[in-house]
Amino acid sequence: xxxxxxxxxxxxxxxxxxxxxxxxxxxxxxxxxxxxxxxxxxxxxxxxxxxxxxxxxxxxxxxxxxxxxxxxxxxxxxxxxxxxxxxxxxxxxxxxxxxxxxxxxxxxxxxxxxxxxxxxxxxxxxxxxxxxxxxxxxxxxxxxxxxxxxxxxxxxxxxxxxxxxxxxxxxxxxxxxxxxxxxxxxxxxxxxxxxxxxxxxxxxxxxxxxxxxxxxxxxxxxxxxxxxxxxxxxxxxxxxxxxxxxxxxxxxxxxx
Numbered sequence: 001x002x003x004x005x006x007x008x009x010x011x012x013x014x015x016x017x018x019x020x021x022x023x024x025x026x027x028x029x030x031x032x033x034x035x036x037x038x039x040x041x042x043x044x045x046x047x048x049x050x051x052x053x054x055x056x057x058x059x060x061x062x063x064x065x066x067x068x069x070x071x072x073x074x075x076x077x078x079x080x081x082x083x084x085x086x087x088x089x090x091x092x093x094x095x096x097x098x099x100x101x102x103x104x105x106x107x108x109x110x111x112x113x114x115x116x117x118x119x120x121x122x123x124x125x126x127x128x129x130x131x132x133x134x135x136x137x138x139x140x141x142x143x144x145x146x147x148x149x150x151x152x153x154x155x156x157x158x159x160x161x162x163x164x165x166x167x168x169x170x171x172x173x174x175x176x177x178x179x180x181x182x183x184x185x186x187x188x189x190x191x192x193x194x195x196x197x198x199x200x201x202x203x204x205x206x207x208x209x210x211x212x213x214x215x216x217x218x219x220x221x222x223x224x225x226x227x228x229x230x231x232x233x234x235x236x237x238x239x240x241x242x243x244x245x246x247x248x249x250x251x252x253x254x255x256x
Contacts, residue, residue: 016114019168019253020071026249027231028110034075034100038109040066042095057201059137059214068141070109070163079236081106106236107161111142111181118171123218124190129172131187132221134165137214139184139197146182156159164234165224168253172221175250178230179223186217193218 024035041048055063075098081091091106098105119131143204148160163181187193195215225233227249233244 013114015116016112019101019114020112022249022252023112023166027245028072028074031097032077034077034098034105036073036075038069038073039071040069043069044147059199059201063071063139064137064141065144068135068138070111070142072112074108074110075226076106077102078233081103083159086157093236097195108164108165108235110137110164112166112168113162114168116170119218123187125194126187126190126220129169132167132169132172132177132224133216134184134218135214135218136195136217139181139217142181142184146180166227167221167224169221170254174226175254176227177221177224178227178234179225180206180234183223184219185190185223190218210253229249 021054028035037147040051044051051066055067059067064203068191070144077097078094078148078256079100080094080102083087085104104168113134115133117133119128123131138238142165146160146163148158149156151158162184165179165184167177167179169175169177194217197215199214223229228239228242228246231246232239235247
């Protein structure tokens with residue numbers, strides 16, 4: 001089975017695959033989470049290459065919803081948070097790991113991004129170790145996917161899809177960061193941080209894009225949370241467990 005990127009355009013680099021495996025082996029482990037891979041190679045199987053080509057040649061807002069679908073869906077085996085109970089403001093902690101037929105498990109998608117190319121020049125007053133990069137159409141698609149449901153006074157009223165960006169930047173101080181995709185914003189005040197090129201299939205790479213055929217946006221990594229802090233504040237981990245797991249992951253990835 002081919003290994004394609006979540007965008008369906010290019011094969012993942014070995015570094016990205018190593019990154020995903022390290023996170024899933026130390027943090028988002030089977031002991032803590034039920035993992036459902038949702039990348040194009042899993043959704044379309046032997047047809048992945050064919051779908052990949054079709055979507056690439058017809059890229060646009062409609063096909064973006066398939067090309068930039070998140071990598072994985074995780075269900076938390078220790079936290080139950082049924083969306084059909086609107087008065088619940090905090091998840092219920094489960095003492096024993098939930099089995100697959102448990103109802104109402106807290107869930108979220110994850111998109112993995114890996115960057116080891118530090119920008120040569122600052123953007124405005126943002127130093128280069130804090131400048132992140134993401135494909136523009138990917139960011140736009142995640143914004144669409146995480147828009148709140150229309151308010152009609154009933155089930156799921158006003159709620160939105162949860163998508164986590166787990167970002168590895170080898171040049172940044174903390175190296176591993178995370179945020180909810182709906183909170184990720186470009187560096188709006190610096191015009192060159194948002195590429196305005198029109199994405200087109202005939203161009204396999206635009207500027208410093210990684211080969212998807214789309215331009216990019218730059219963001220301030222400091223707007224994200226260090227991964228251990230995100231686990232503690234957003235995914236209900238204890239601070240001690242989060243720090244230990246992230247350090248173990250960094251050790252596997254960066255030898256520290």
